[in-house]
Amino acid sequence: MKTPVPMDPTAALPDATIRPSAADLHAALGAAAAPLEAVITALCAAHPDITTAWQYSPRSGWYQLLLRRKRRLLYLVPRRGDFRAMMILGGKALADLKAGPHARKMPALLKGAKRYPEGTAFTFTRATLDPGLLTAFLAAKLAH
Numbered sequence: 119m120k121t122p123v124p125m126d127p128t129a130a131l132p133d134a135t136i137r138p139s140a141a142d143l144h145a146a147l148g149a150a151a152a153p154l155e156a157v158i159t160a161l162c163a164a165h166p167d168i169t170t171a172w173q174y175s176p177r178s179g180w181y182q183l184l185l186r187r188k189r190r191l192l193y194l195v196p197r198r199g200d201f202r203a204m205m206i207l208g209g210k211a212l213a214d215l216k217a218g219p220h221a222r223k224m225p226a227l228l229k230g231a232k233r234y235p236e237g238t239a240f241t242f243t244r245a246t247l248d249p250g251l252l253t254a255f256l257a258a259k260l261a262h
Contacts, residue, residue, distance in 0.1 A: 122176070123176050123177045124177070125176065125177065125178075125179065126177060126178050126179070126197075128197040128198055128200070129178050129179035129196075129197065129198075130146035130147070130179065130196040130197050130198050131143075131146055131179045131180035131196055132179040132180075133179075134174050134176075134179075134180075137172055137180070138172060138180050143182065143194075143196055146196040146197075146198065147196055147199070147200070147201055148198075148199045149199065150199060150200050150201055150244040153247055153249050154194070154201060154203065154247065154249075156249060157249050157252050157253055157256070158184065158192075160253065161184070161253070161256055165186065165260065167186055167187065168184055168185065168186050168191070169184075169185050169186075170182050170183065170184055170185070171183045171185055178195050179195075179196075180196070181193060181194060181195040181196070182194040182196075186260065191205065191256060191259055191260070192204070192205050192256065193205065199244075200243060200244045200245075201243065201244060202241055202242070202243055203241070203242040203243075203247070203252065204239060204240070204241045204242075205239070205240055205255060205256070205259060206234065206236055206237040206238065206239045206240075207237050207238050207240065207255065207258060207259055208236070208237040208238075208259075208262060209237070210261075210262040211237075211255075211258035211259050211261065211262045212224075212228075212237075212238060212258075214258045214261060214262070215254060215255065215258050218254060218258075219254070220250075220251055220254050223248075223251065227240065240255065
């Protein structure tokens with residue numbers, strides 16, 4: 119018999135029976151919401167075909183996906199007063215970033231990134247979020 123996965127104690131939206139709204143997300147993120155929302159708002163304004171969808175995980179509670187058609191661009195996992203914004207970039211997107219304005223930051227970011235067959239995973243939190251860098255990552259992902 120499989121042991122149930124424990125819920126992350128920092129999960130901001132743990133109740134599986136209540137689908138969150140944008141207001142719930144904003145309230146859960148608190149002060150961490152403003153810089154992240156600025157990036158997402160600018161991205162959605164530039165690409166009107168980007169949508170959001172909520173999904174539930176028994177480990178982290180409700181999380182939001184940013185999608186372009188069916189392609190997953192960004193996973194946003196709200197935590198109490200914080201967040202985890204995660205994305206996976208392929209080789210072409212990484213090559214663009216290594217040649218772009220954030221090239222100096224890339225070796226340090228790649229050192230801490232996890233590698234999977236489908237690409238390299240990057241995670242941003244309230245403490246590590248650089249809105250310009252996240253915008254560049256999303257632009258690189260959309261370009262490839």
